Amino acid sequence: MQFARDTSSFLLLTLGLLLSLSLGHPEKKEKEGNPPPSTGTCEPLQIPLCQGLSYSHTVMPNMLGHANQEDAGLEINQFYPLVKVRCSPELQTFICSAYAPECVNGSAKPVCRTTCETAKLGCIGLINKFGFSWPRKLECESFSTESCKEGFTASEIQKKLVEMGHAVEEQVLSLQTVRILMSLKDDDRSGKLNDHKFQELQSYVSGLKKEFLDYQRGKNSAVNERQMKNALAAHGINANNLDLRLNDLNFSLLWDRYSTSGQINYDDFVAILARLETLKERFKSHRMTNLPCDCVMASFSLDDFIRDTLL
Template identity: 70%
Template sequence: MEEVHTVHVKIAFILGFLLSASLGHPEKGRSLPPGECEPIEIPMCKGLHYHFTVMPNILGHKNQEEAGQEVHQFYPLVSVQCSSEMKNLLCSVYSPQCVNGTARPVCKTTCETAKMGCEPLMRKFGFVWPSSLACETFTTESCEEYLSASQIQKKLVQMGHTVGDQVLSLQTVRILMSLKDDERSGKLDEHRFQELQSYVSAAKKEFVEIQQVKDGAVSEKMLKSALKAHDLRLNDLNFGLLWNRYNTAGQVNFDEFVAILARLETLKDRFKSHRMTNLPCDCVMASFSLDDFIRDTLL
């Protein structure tokens, strides 16, 4: 049975790498002009920590269809799971993350890890590591760590973003991340994390200044004033609903305070992104799909 499996794997490699000798290779240090971010359409590269790419890629593919046809030849390597980083490497080359209209450089460490796991298997079947994935042509400068909600929560505590013994809950951290997670990936790179921690630092400073009698909580009146200072003006009905949801014994603690600010500012940003223009009235309205509405209100 094992012998049959080996034969199938060998056939998969033969089919997968039949055209590998014709693949190009990236130009070392090559930078591409800014383009337009577009949703990832290549099946193998969907569901990563990023959801938008930009063309051309470093191999010169002008569109995703062209890149997808070539990267699919490597699917056998991904399917046999010779390395957990192989898929990340391939997608970063063929369908790179779009950062402000520019392709994110390929991480050299990711390439080396993928090569270490997959090259021995390739050699076993008579194949060499393709020149298009030459690790020495990539850089370590793009090897940023992507932080999950639990990692961010831990780092915020380590950085002193607490009030007394109050720490930000995991749920509040997830709400905070929605302010910075443009890719909706559930993770943040170091740059976005620094933006998030700056936001938390400012919110903590504000909370400490307005807390009543330095007991780690704010009153209804204090919260209403804080929201106005952030240009988050709620009518009496909505503020009442918000207050009833978050207050405990007539006050709101640090975690709840940050969650309220982040949730409202996220919803405000989402509303602006869906705002309708050229309306026949002196009003502000937005258009949402049901999926958009559910996603945003679940924050």
């Protein structure tokens, strides 16, 4: 707890210092309206603060006049404390879209005004607390809503995961597996994920990929029965877990369904863990309380049961 308090105090002190540098002397906008997108050659996104977003390539110069990523990175790092304290889940997306815009066919994708407004709404109170104001060159009125996107579909997410390297050799995640993964983050059941939720999904997939590689160590690009059991146990999915019991019979059913020649490949490995994680969360949301026994039970309607088991 003391470490957490010390870390929080350090972040706030650093935040105050950096805000004085980045927000203390705002630049005047030369003109209203969304700045024209830059055109050039797409290049890999290398700015550390912008890693893990829904895109992996940018284009320079940016709308703020930075000629390269190195110059843009020096300035964007001033916002690190704000991103770290998570005053808004959209801040990182907004800042990166301005300083290191997504490259689409050689052109910079324009900044979305809605993303800007959400980021500003969440962070303006903290910024004002230190006596500063939102940077004029990043005023939301400068941007349009034309580039705003409601969310990424399953097919778009599948493509982005491939582009970001979430494959094992020639194995990529199937569309069905991506839909299962989306169910973990699609809170409003819209069938789409916004950039923030995509970042969470991408981080989750990155962790599963690392686990898979650790188990199979590049030998056969697959895991065996013992390794699959270890993976499930590592995720709290075993016979001793009250939230999600997986006895020997159920594991055998699972193994018979997914394994081929005594092994499970990368796509099925991810699908199994994501599916069981989803079912565990669904079970928790329907969990019954004050039971007259030392047991764990849940109540489902037929519609809920069909939907959840069809995932």
